[in-house]
Structure formats: C-alpha cells, structure tokens
Amino acid sequence: xxxxxxxxxxxxxxxxxxxxxxxxxxxxxxxxxxxxxxxxxxxxxxxxxxxxxxxxxxxxxxxxxxxxxxxxxxxxxxxxxxxxxxxxxxxxxxxxxxxxxxxxxxxxxxxxxxxxxxxxxxxxxxxxxxxxxxxxxxxxxxxxxxxxxxxxxxxxxxxxxxxxxxxxxxxxxxxxxxxxxxxxxxxxxxxxxxxxxxxxxxxxxxxxxxxxxxxxxxxxxxxxxxxxxxxxxxxxxxxxxxxxxxxxxxxxxxxxxxxxxxxxxxxxxxxxxxxxxxxxxxxxxxxxxxxxxxxxxxxxxxxxxxxxxxxxxxxxxxxxxxxxxxxxxxxxxxxxxxxxxxxxxxxxxxxxxxxxxxxxxxxxxxxxxxxxxxxxxxxxxxxxxxxxxxxxxxxxxxxxxxxxxxxxxxxxxxxxxxxxxxxxxxxxxxxxxxxxxxxxxxxxxxxxxxxxxxxxxxxxxxxxxxxxxxxxxxxxxxxxxxxxxxxxxxxxxxxxxxxxxxxxxxxxxxxxxxxxxxxxxxxxxxxxxxxxxxxxxxxxxxxxxxxxxxxxxxxxxxxxxxxxxxxxxxxxxxxxxxxxxxxxxxxxxxxxxxxxxxxxxxxxxxxxxxxxxxxxxxxxxxxxxxxxxxxxxxxxxxxxxxxxxxxxxxxxxxxxxxxxxxxxxxxxxxxxxxxxxxxxxxxxxxxxxxxxxxxxxxxxxxxxxxxxxxxxxxxxxxxxxxxxxxxxxxxxxxxxxxxxxxxxxxxxxxxxxxxxxxxx
Amino acid sequence: xxxxxxxxxxxxxxxxxxxxxxxxxxxxxxxxxxxxxxxxxxxxxxxxxxxxxxxxxxxxxxxxxxxxxxxxxxxxxxxxxxxxxxxxxxxxxxxxxxxxxxxxx
Numbered sequence: 001x002x003x004x005x006x007x008x009x010x011x012x013x014x015x016x017x018x019x020x021x022x023x024x025x026x027x028x029x030x031x032x033x034x035x036x037x038x039x040x041x042x043x044x045x046x047x048x049x050x051x052x053x054x055x056x057x058x059x060x061x062x063x064x065x066x067x068x069x070x071x072x073x074x075x076x077x078x079x080x081x082x083x084x085x086x087x088x089x090x091x092x093x094x095x096x097x098x099x100x101x102x103x104x105x106x107x108x109x110x111x112x113x114x115x116x117x118x119x120x121x122x123x124x125x126x127x128x129x130x131x132x133x134x135x136x137x138x139x140x141x142x143x144x145x146x147x148x149x150x151x152x153x154x155x156x157x158x159x160x161x162x163x164x165x166x167x168x169x170x171x172x173x174x175x176x177x178x179x180x181x182x183x184x185x186x187x188x189x190x191x192x193x194x195x196x197x198x199x200x201x202x203x204x205x206x207x208x209x210x211x212x213x214x215x216x217x218x219x220x221x222x223x224x225x226x227x228x229x230x231x232x233x234x235x236x237x238x239x240x241x242x243x244x245x246x247x248x249x250x251x252x253x254x255x256x257x258x259x260x261x262x263x264x265x266x267x268x269x270x271x272x273x274x275x276x277x278x279x280x281x282x283x284x285x286x287x288x289x290x291x292x293x294x295x296x297x298x299x300x301x302x303x304x305x306x307x308x309x310x311x312x313x314x315x316x317x318x319x320x321x322x323x324x325x326x327x328x329x330x331x332x333x334x335x336x337x338x339x340x341x342x343x344x345x346x347x348x349x350x351x352x353x354x355x356x357x358x359x360x361x362x363x364x365x366x367x368x369x370x371x372x373x374x375x376x377x378x379x380x381x382x383x384x385x386x387x388x389x390x391x392x393x394x395x396x397x398x399x400x401x402x403x404x405x406x407x408x409x410x411x412x413x414x415x416x417x418x419x420x421x422x423x424x425x426x427x428x429x430x431x432x433x434x435x436x437x438x439x440x441x442x443x444x445x446x447x448x449x450x451x452x453x454x455x456x457x458x459x460x461x462x463x464x465x466x467x468x469x470x471x472x473x474x475x476x477x478x479x480x481x482x483x484x485x486x487x488x489x490x491x492x493x494x495x496x497x498x499x500x501x502x503x504x505x506x507x508x509x510x511x512x513x514x515x516x517x518x519x520x521x522x523x524x525x526x527x528x529x530x531x532x533x534x535x536x537x538x539x540x541x542x543x544x545x546x547x548x549x550x551x552x553x554x555x556x557x558x559x560x561x562x563x564x565x566x567x568x569x570x571x572x573x574x575x576x577x578x579x580x581x582x583x584x585x586x587x588x589x590x591x592x593x594x595x596x597x598x599x600x601x602x603x604x605x606x607x608x609x610x611x612x613x614x615x616x617x618x619x620x621x622x623x624x625x626x627x628x629x630x631x632x633x634x635x636x637x638x639x640x641x642x643x644x645x646x647x648x649x650x651x652x653x654x655x656x657x658x659x660x661x662x663x664x665x666x667x668x669x670x671x672x673x674x675x676x677x678x679x680x681x682x683x684x685x686x687x688x689x690x691x692x693x694x695x696x697x698x699x700x701x702x703x704x705x706x707x708x709x710x711x712x713x714x715x716x717x718x719x720x721x722x723x724x725x726x727x728x729x730x731x732x733x734x735x736x737x738x739x740x741x742x743x744x745x746x747x748x749x750x751x752x753x754x755x756x757x758x759x760x
Numbered sequence: 761x762x763x764x765x766x767x768x769x770x771x772x773x774x775x776x777x778x779x780x781x782x783x784x785x786x787x788x789x790x791x792x793x794x795x796x797x798x799x800x801x802x803x804x805x806x807x808x809x810x811x812x813x814x815x816x817x818x819x820x821x822x823x824x825x826x827x828x829x830x831x832x833x834x835x836x837x838x839x840x841x842x843x844x845x846x847x848x849x850x851x852x853x854x855x856x857x858x859x860x861x862x863x864x865x
Contacts, residue, residue, distance in 0.1 A: 734861055741788050
C-alpha cells in the first residue's frame with residue numbers, strides 16, 4: 001500500500017506534465033492561448049506540495065523522516081557479461097524532498113503568474129507555458145527520484161526543457177547559438193555523470209541511492225578507494241555542467257538569451273540548483289579527496305564569476321554571473337562538508353535570485369527592452385515596488401544581517417573556515433579567502449547595479465543613437481524584443497508594472513527575510529531547515545577510521561535518537577554546543593561516528609562568529625566601495641577602468657574563457673573535423689574511387705574482350721559464310737545446263753583420273 | 761581394209777559414243793528447249809545402240825527388250841516434255857531456257 005504522501009507527490013509530479021500535454025497540442029484552440037491551464041494546474045500542484053511540506057516539515061519535524069516507494073520498471077534478467085539488470089523507479093520523500101517540492105512548485109507558479117504579464121502578446125505565448133510545464137515536471141522528477149537511473153533521465157529532460165526555453169526566440173541567431181552552447185556544454189558534464197553511475201552500477205548492480213549507500217557502508221566496494229573518488233568526481237561532473245561550475249560555466253550567461261521569466265525559474269532558482277541538489281543526494285559516498293576537488297572547483301567558480309560580474313553592463317548578465325558565483329558557494333559548501341549550509345543556501349538563493357531576475361524582467365519590461373545599465377538610472381521614483389523588492393533581494397544576496405542570504409552564506413563561510421583549520425591550513429586557506437573575497441565583490445557589484453538602475457538621474461538620453469540592440473558585440477545580450485519597436489532615444493512612459501507581475505516579486509522578497517527560516521537572524525543553524533536537513537553520516541571509511549557496522553543504518557539510528565532528544569531545540573542548548581564544541585554530541589547537531597566529519601562540524605561551530613564578523617566586514621567594504629564609486633563619485637569608474645585597463649578588460653571579457661575555448665576546444669575540434677574530412681575525402685574516398693577505377697578498367701577490358709574476341713568470332717563466322725556464299729553463289733546459276741556441264745566435267749575428270757591410274 | 765570390211769563391236773560403240781557426244785553437246789549448249797529435247801533423244805538413241813550392240817554380241821534378248829522399253833519411254837518423255845515446253849511458251853512467250861529463271865530470284 002502506497003503511502004498517501006507518495007500518491008500525492010505523484011500527482012504533483014504529473015500535473016505539470018498534464019499542463020505541457022494540454023498546452024502543446026491545444027494552446028491555439030483555448031482562450032488566452034491556455035495560460036490559465038498552466039497557472040491553474042501549477043496552482044493545484046503547489047497546493048498539494050504545500051500540503052506535503054506541511055505534513056512532513058511542520059507536523060513530523062523529524063530529521064530522520066523518510067518514506068520511499070519503488071517498483072520494478074524494467075527487468076532484463078541476467079544479462080550476459082553484465083549480471084542481473086533490473087531498473088527500478090521510485091519516489092523518496094524526506095525533508096529535503098518536501099522542501100524542494102514546495103520551493104520548485106512555488107517559484108514555478110510565481111513565474112507562471114508573472115509570465116502572463118511579461119509574455120503578453122507574444123506569438124508563441126501558449127507554447128511558452130507548455131515549455132514551463134515540461135520543465136517543472138522534469139525538475140520535480142529530479143527532486144523525487146530515488147535512484148541514479150531515473151535522476152539521469154529527468155536530468156536530460158531538464159536539459160531539453162532548458163534548451164527549448166533558451167532558444168524560445170529562435171529567430172535570433174544569438175538565442176539559437178546560446179541554446180546549442182548550453183546543451184552541448186551540459187552534455188560534456190552529463191557524460192562524466194553517466195560514467196560515474198556506471199562505476200557504481202558495475203559494483204552493486206543497482207541504481208538505488210539507499211542500496212548503493214548501504215553496500216558501500218558494508219564495505220562491498222571491491223575496487224580501491226581511488227575508484228570511489230573517481231566515481232564521486234565523475235558524478236560531480238554532472239553538477240559541473242548543470243550548475244555551471246568552473247570549466248563548464250560558459251553556457252549560463254549566454255542562457256540569458258531566453259525570456260527573463262525563464263532566466264528566473266531555470267537559470268537562477270531551480271534547474272541550476274539541481275546540480276547542487278544531486279551532489280547533496282550522493283554526498284555520503286564522496287571521499288575526502290573528491291570533496292577537496294569539489295571545494296576547490298566551487299571556490300574558484302565563486303571567485304571568478306564575482307570578478308566578471310563587476311564589469312558587465314547588461315543587467316541580466318550581472319545577475320547571471322552572480323548566479324554562477326552563488327552556485328560556486330553552494331558547491332564549495334558541499335566540498336568543505338557544510339552540507340546543510342550549502343542546501344540551505346540553495347533554498348534561500350532560489351528565492352532571492354528569482355526575485356532579482358523577475359525584478360530585472362520588470363525593469364526591462366518597463367524600459368521597453370533596454371538591458372544596458374549604463375542607460376538606466378533614477379527608476380526608484382517610477383517603480384517603487386520593484387525598487388523595494390529588488391533592494392531586499394539584493395541585500396539578501398549581498399548577505400546583510402536580517403536577510404536569509406546572510407544566514408546561509410555565513411554558514412557556508414564558517415564551514416570553509418572550519419575546513420581550512422581542520423585540514424591544517426596552508427593551501428586550504430585559499431578556499432575561505434576566495435569565499436570572503438567573492439562575498440565582498442558580491443556586495444560591490446550588487447551595490448553598483450542597484451545604484452546604476454534605481455538612483456541618480458535617468459541616462460536614457462545618453463545612449464548613442466546608432467547603438468541598437470544586438471550591437472554590443474558578438475555576445476549579444478538577451479533581448480526579449482517581441483513586437484516593441486519603440487526603443488532607442490528617450491524612454492518616455494517608464495511605469496510600474498501591473499499587479500500580476502508585482503505580486504510574485506512581493507512574495508519572493510518576503511521569503512528572503514530571516515524570520516521565514518530562523519528565529520535568530522544571526523544563526524541559521526537555529527532555524528528549521530538546518531535542523532531538518534542535517535549533514536548525513538558519510539559511508540566512506542576515512543583513513544584510520546574503521547567502522548564495524550553498516551554505517552548507513554547505525555548512523556541513521558543514532559541520528560534519529562539525537563533528533564528525538566532535541567526535537568524542540570532550545571537556543572541555550574545550541575549556545576552550549578557553540579561554546580563547548582568538544583561535547584557536540586550533547587548539543588544540537590547530528591552525531592558523527594566518522595572522526596573527520598565530527599571534526600568538521602565542530603570547526604564550523606567554532607568559526608561561526610568569526611565568519612559573521614569577517615563577512616559583515618566584507619559586506620560593509622563592498623557596499624561602501626560601491627557607494628564611494630557610484631553614489632558619491634569620489635572615484636570615477638571610467639578613469640579607474642583606464643588605470644587598470646588590463647585587469648578591467650580581463651574581467652569585462654569574462655577571463656577570456658569563451659575565447660580560450662574557441663581557440664582550443666572549438667578550433668581543435670574543427671581542426672580534427674577538418675582532418676577527418678580530409679581523410680574521408682582523400683583516403684577513404686580515394687580507396688573507394690580506386691576500387692571503382694579498377695573495376696571500371698576491368699569492365700572496359702571485359703567489354704573489349706566481348707567486343708573484339710567474342711563478337712569477332714561471331715562476326716568472322718558470319719563474314720566467312722557470307723564471302724564463301726558469295727563465291728558459291730556464282731557457281732549456282734540456276735541453269736540446269738551449267739550443272740550438266742559440271743557433272744560432265746566431273747565424270748570426264750574421273751575417267752581421266754581412272755585412265756591415268758590405269759596407264760601406270 | 762580389214763577395218764572397213766568387217767564391221768565389229770567397236771564400230772557400233774564408236775557410233776554410239778559419237779551420237780551421245782552430239783546429244784550431250786546439244787543439251788549443254790543450246791538455249792532452245794526443243795533443240796535440247798532433240799539432244800536428249802540423241803542421247804537415248806545412243807544408249808539404244810549400245811543396248812542392241814551388246815545384245816547382239818552377247819547372244820541374249822535382254823538388250824532388245826531394254827531398247828524397246830527405252831523407245832516407249834522416250835515417246836512418253838517427248839510427249840510430256842513437249843507439253844511442258846508449250847506451257848512454258850504460254851507463260852513466258854519464249855522457249856529460251858536461259859530466260860526462264862523466275863525461281864532464281
């Protein structure tokens with residue numbers, strides 16, 4: 001018997017799919033192109049998801065809560081050379097799933113609502129909602145999956161919907177290029193992910209998370225630890241692609257070619273977070289080596305994107321790089337073992353970044369599709385609602401105390417500091433240093449953005465008249481120009497957007513404030529999220545730590561006991577844990593049998609206040625610097641850019657990654673392709689043509705034999721018969737007398753012969 | 761002279777051969793169908809002389825009987841051949857055998 005929550009979650013999963021099916025086939029026959037179908041079904045899905053959230057999170061409030069259901073989907077029996085091959089499909093609902101379910105459906109619903117205003121009048125209006133539907137379906141599939149196989153399927157579906165939505169304005173070359181770039185870049189990561197899945201499958205003959213974890217904990221992984229590290233890093237490649245981490249980050253900024261609601265839903269709040277979510281799911285099998293790798297990738301991503309975001313002019317591009325940077329934070333958080341903090345940041349970031357993107361969409365909409373911040377300014381008077389919500393979200397992103405972003409980001413930075421001290425300093429301090437530097441730059445570029453957009457005087461008249469959309473260089477910015485041609489020159493009639501676009505902003509801005517997540521604005525660890533999604537005990541035996549029992553089971557039991565002890569967490573209890581972190585087992589956090597994890601948890605608590613002070617300092621520094629530059633004009637940004645021109649260009653051109661890839665990978669693969677084409681057209685075709693020539697020659701020879709020898713024989717026979725006939729014909733005159741003469745001659749001849757014989 | 765006074769077998773055979781040769785010459789060289797028929801008669805009579813000669817010197821009646829048959833046959837042959845010649849003349853308005861060559865084409 002299926003648990004009722006499982007049944008409900010299946011309904012939640014299928015409602016967006018229904019929306020997709022209805023809208024993709026019937027959107028032209030429905031009134032308003034069927035947008036009410038999408039909004040209505042998503043609203044229903046959100047209500048059910050909210051009920052699941054309420055039941056799981058609020059009523060049970062149990063960190064160990066987990067219900068699961070699966071069924072055998074495909075049974076291939078005993079495949080020769082592979083072993084038993086059974087593919088199961090299933091659903092698991094734990095706290096993280098319930099939270100993600102509510103978050104995804106909520107943001108999707110808000111984006112649906114917002115799009116009814118933003119996309120109004122688009123010729124493919126109905127199709128847009130259909131695509132949003134299939135995206136939401138795939139994303140919920142990722143969230144609900146209980147095994148690697150089905151998550152991989154939904155992973156690809158998400159990639160497909162992303163592809164469709166980035167290229168929604170496929171008439172534009174830049175959008176079509178961006179969608180291809182996104183899809184191909186993601187494929188690179190996905191191949192690594194699939195290889196990782198295969199490594200695990202080859203060992204355990206199962207795709208299920210639970211089975212894999214239990215098998216590893218029971219020591220059934222027969223290969224060396226290096227292989228486990230490799231499996232972890234390969235699985236992480238999926239996240240590198242989908243969450244736009246360092247080597248594969250190039251697609252996300254270009255993905256801003258999609259309509260702005262899409263950027264908010266997919267390329268900021270949900271899909272790109274799927275990578276982080278996935279790494280969270282497989283967190284327990286990651287070895288310390290794999291975690292170090294992940295931490296460095298995350299830190300580098302966070303820092304690099306923050307430096308790029310400083311110099312971009314396009315409002316959406318700044319936000320895109322900020323997203324990459326924040327995703328880097330989450331990945332870094334996972335890498336340093338701050339599991340709950342990273343996933344907490346995923347949740348808080350989803351709300352405030354969706355708010356920022358929807359706000360930028362409102363600005364773009366109101367500015368008649370102007371996206372360049374240099375020609376904005378002074379919008380706070382015309383768009384007070386957008387200004388207020390955008391500012392709240394900006395502060396959350398920058399990490400101002402009293403916002404949600406502050407709590408989650410500080411938890412990650414505390415984890416990074418703790419990690420560096422546990423690992424013994426040295427090179428590992430690069431990670432927190434990069435983290436804090438990114439925090440400062442985040443504050444700076446967000447301050448710059450808010451100031452350029454909302455403060456000062458309108459600069460629309462400064463825009464060069466000849467400069468049009470798409471003229472900003474080859475990396476043409478995403479313009480949602482559909483039907484509006486009244487841009488350029490001055491922007492009269494900038495006005496606040498309608499309530500249907502304003503409401504989602506208000507909801508999301510509200511969800512960016514601290515009290516939603518934690519009663520204590522300074523400490524997210526006191527909130528419900530970090531209580532309900534504790535760091536799971538690792539199943540990997542770290543060096544020197546031998547576990548006798550199957551850790552997944554014992555760890556879970558201990559965890560459940562710890563949770564029942566502290567089911568109503570008291571602030572005092574936690575303070576004790578923070579002070580005397582040597583006795584963390586009595587405190588708030590989960591109990592780790594793995595010494596490394598325990599050490600990391602203690603170090604994170606120990607560094608909690610250090611992180612707060614440091615990051616607040618960074619925030620003040622960053623915002624203060626932004627004010628100094630842009631508000632008070634003490635430093636002229638243009639002159640500064642000239643003074644440090646190489647650095648400025650390096651940042652403005654996004655560290656030249658596109659150029660580097662263009663010069664190496666793309667040129668390289670083009671070169672290989674050309675070589676292969678040459679090989680194909682010269683060698684392979686040459687062989688084929690050579691064989692053809694030989695056969696042709698042979699055929700000619702054969703033909704000649706036929707023509708001259710065979711036909712010659714036949715013709716010669718005919719000729720001989722003809723000539724001899726012509727000779728003989730002369731004898732045969734038809735006159736009896738002639739014949740008689742001959743007969744007589746013959747007889748006389750005979751007699752003469754006989755006579756001569758006789759004479760002898 | 762012995763040769764002229766006593767007429768023997770060789771004389772008859774020589775006459776016969778000369779007659780045959782004349783007949784043969786007529787058959788081979790003449791174009792008139794009737795002359796050819798006359799040549800045929802000469803050949804037949806040369807044969808008759810041979811039959812009678814050998815019959816006389818052989819002492820039997822066989823040769824005589826044979827020559828009687830030949831004479832009857834020659835009469836019949838002449839009748840049929842002349843009928844054919846008349847028909848040829850009716851058809852081709854000539855009895856020149858070299859011009860009766862329709863079948864050659």
